[in-house]
Amino acid sequence: MNAEPADQLRLLDLQALDSKLDQLAHRRRTLPKLSELATLDTRLGQLRDVHAVSMAADSDLAREQAKAEADVDQVRSRAERDRKLLESGRGSAKDLENLQHELESLAKRQSALEDVVLEVMEKVETSSARTAKLAADRAEVEGERGRVAHELAGEQAGLDKDTEFTKGQRELAAAGIPADLMALYEKLRGQYNGVGVAAIVRRRCQACQIELDIAEVNAAKSAPADAILRHDSCRRILVRTGDSGL
Template identity: 85%
Template sequence: MNAEAADQLRLLDLQALDSKLDQLAHRRRTLPKLAELQTLDIRLGQLRDVHAVSAAADSDLVREQTKAEADVDQVRARAERDRNLLESGRGSAKDLENLQHELESLAKRQAALEDVVLEVMEKVESSAKRTAKLAADRSGVESERGRVAHELAGEQSGLDKDSVFTQGQRDLTAAKIPADLLALYEKLRAQYNGVAAAPIVRRRCQACQIELDISEANAAKAAAPDVILRHDSCRRILVRTADSGL
């Protein structure tokens, strides 16, 4: 394939723009705040799960406290009824004696149940504090995530603007290159990590950084200006410039 020297030089401009686009895309994929945001999302997910479990435990403990208090109220009511019966003096001596024994048992039962209430109340208070702390931690992480997401969006927007501008320049440059030469360039770019054309600088290929041997250098020097050169080592298109040293 042959192409005018000016078109070959445009390949270098196109390669520079494509390399810049690749760099911008890589920078966008590897922005530090992306990893920071991912870490915060993981932490936030963990806090949400733990907070939900803690809140559910709060509800269970409140129900347990309500039941324990209802048990105490029930025993108190039974004791009050027995006390009223005992004070009324109605019934046989045996019945009154049984009421007295029952009141003693109910007093013990009430004391035990009140201990249970106090124990559950302590658990409720402790669990509520834990849940409040988790809620505060979650709120803090959510706030931090919002800040990081906002800063990330700003960085991405800046890179996107650079990419759109560079893509516009790229399209204009590509439009000036002959179709067959452009097709070869695109094919090689796909094959060789996005680098299809490189200048020869002081007899060295700038794509693979391997110096041309004597036969390659002589062949490049002797070739007509419109001949498309390919490097034997890396197979990229070699473009001759004023700095080639040939």
């Protein structure tokens, strides 16, 4: 394959732009804030789950407290009824004696149930405080996530702008390069880490940084100016420049 020296030099310009596009894409994929955002998303997901469990526990405890208080009210109501019957003096001595025993039993029962209510209220207070703390932590992480997401979007927008500008430059650089040379270049780029062409600078390939041996130097010196050279070591296209040292 042959190509005009000017087209070969334009291929170097194209490679520089493609390398820049690769670098921009890599930078966009590896922005530190992407990792920071992922960490915050994980933390936020954990907080949401724990917060939901804590709110469910609050609801369960609220129902438990309501039931305990209802049990106390029921015992109080029964004790009040028995007290009124006892105070009325109606009934036999045996009935009145039974009422007195029942009132004593109900008093003990009420005391025990009130202790249960106090225990549940303490649990409710502890659970509510935990839920409030989790809600505050969640709000803090959500705020931090919003800040990081906003900053990330700004960084990505800047890189996207640079990418679009570089793509425009690439289109201009590629416009006049012969199709067969472009096809070879693209094939080699795909095979060798995005680098399909390199300049020879002081007898050294700028792609693999290996110095050309004497046979390669002599072959490059004797080759016509429009000949497409390939490096025996890395197989990229080699382009002769004023700094090649040939």
